[in-house]
Amino acid sequence: xxxxxxNPRYLITVTGKKLTVTCSQNMNHEYMSWYRQxxxxxxxxxxxxxxxxxxxxxxxxxxxxxxxxxxxxxxxxLESPSPNQTSLYFCASSPFGAxxxxxxxxxxxxxxxx
Amino acid sequence: DAKTTQPTxxxxxxxxxxxxxxxxxTISGNEYVYWYRQIHSQGxxxxxxxxxxxxxxxxxxxxxxxxxxxxxxxxPHATLRDTAVYYCIVRSYQLTFxxxxxxxxxx
Numbered sequence: 001x002x003x004x005x006x007n008p009r010y011l012i013t014v015t016g017k018k019l020t021v022t023c024s025q026n027m028n029h030e031y032m033s034w035y036r037q038x039x040x041x042x043x044x045x046x047x048x049x050x051x052x053x054x055x056x057x058x059x060x061x062x063x064x065x066x067x068x069x070x071x072x073x074x075x076x077x078l079e080s081p082s083p084n085q086t087s088l089y090f091c092a093s094s095p096f097g098a099x100x101x102x103x104x105x106x107x108x109x110x111x112x113x114x
Numbered sequence: 115d116a117k118t119t120q121p122t123x124x125x126x127x128x129x130x131x132x133x134x135x136x137x138x139x140t141i142s143g144n145e146y147v148y149w150y151r152q153i154h155s156q157g158x159x160x161x162x163x164x165x166x167x168x169x170x171x172x173x174x175x176x177x178x179x180x181x182x183x184x185x186x187x188x189x190p191h192a193t194l195r196d197t198a199v200y201y202c203i204v205r206s207y208q209l210t211f212x213x214x215x216x217x218x219x220x221x
Contacts, residue, residue: 004157033209043158043211059210090157092209102148102160103209110155 002027006091006106013081013113021076021109023091030096032074033058033103034066036087043090049074051096081113118202123216126196132189134215136202139183145205147178149187151198152214158201161187192219 004025013019025032033048035058045058049068063085065077074093078085091106119137126132138147148163162169162176164185169176175188189196201214 035211037155042213045210088155092157102163103150103158104160105157107157108155 002104004091004093004104004106006089006109009107009109011109011111013111015082015113016080019078019081021089021111023074023076023106024072025093025104026072027093027104028071029093030071031094032068033092034064034074034076035090035092036060037090038087046076083113085111086113087111118204118212120202120212120215122213123218125218125220126192128194128219128221129191132192132196132217132219134187134200134217135184136186137184138202138204141182141204147176147185148203148205148209149174149176150201150203152201153198194219194221
């Protein structure tokens with residue numbers, strides 16, 4: 001089944017403890033992206049990648065890192081999480097030429113930083 | 115990317131057509147109109163997209179006005195499972211989500 005898989009689905013962590021949220025897609029998509037969703041603020045893009053080894057900042061990149069060493073994986077790294085990064089996170093992917101194809105989203109990762 | 119305007123919320127009776135409007139008066143010639151929906155806190159789901167012509171797929175129809183300044187998403191026979199937030203997005207490449215329309219399908 002074609003899908004975007006995020007892990008974990010739920011995570012509670014403490015301030016300052018490094019964590020990684022994984023994202024993997026099995027559709028050979030070139031484009032991948034991370035979003036966070038907060039009440040009243042909607043979905044905001046964190047980082048995106050147009051292909052392997054190519055990443056760029058979205059609207060809210062502060063406090064996050066990403067890497068794209070392989071086409072299928074696009075992990076989101078929080079080096080020193082803070083409570084304001086408590087949010088619902090979504091990974092998405094799309095074929096190249098994303099202006100004419102829809103995005104496929106993962107099921108989400110609910111992160112709580114205490 | 116062009117900005118979109120959608121009503122905050124709408125109700126629709128089960129079994130009836132749900133017509134969700136979207137204004138995008140600043141759309142440029144190469145920007146597509148996309149519709150996504152998000153059911154509760156699940157990942158957004160792609161519904162349909164179009165450039166100039168009306169489009170139809172198994173989920174919905176998209177009607178784009180001739181001047182492309184507005185569009186309507188039509189769910190022909192709304193069910194309770196169609197209750198969701200619907201996002202109209204105009205883009206040339208990146209997806210930028212607004213607040214969307216919260217559609218409530220009522221039994």
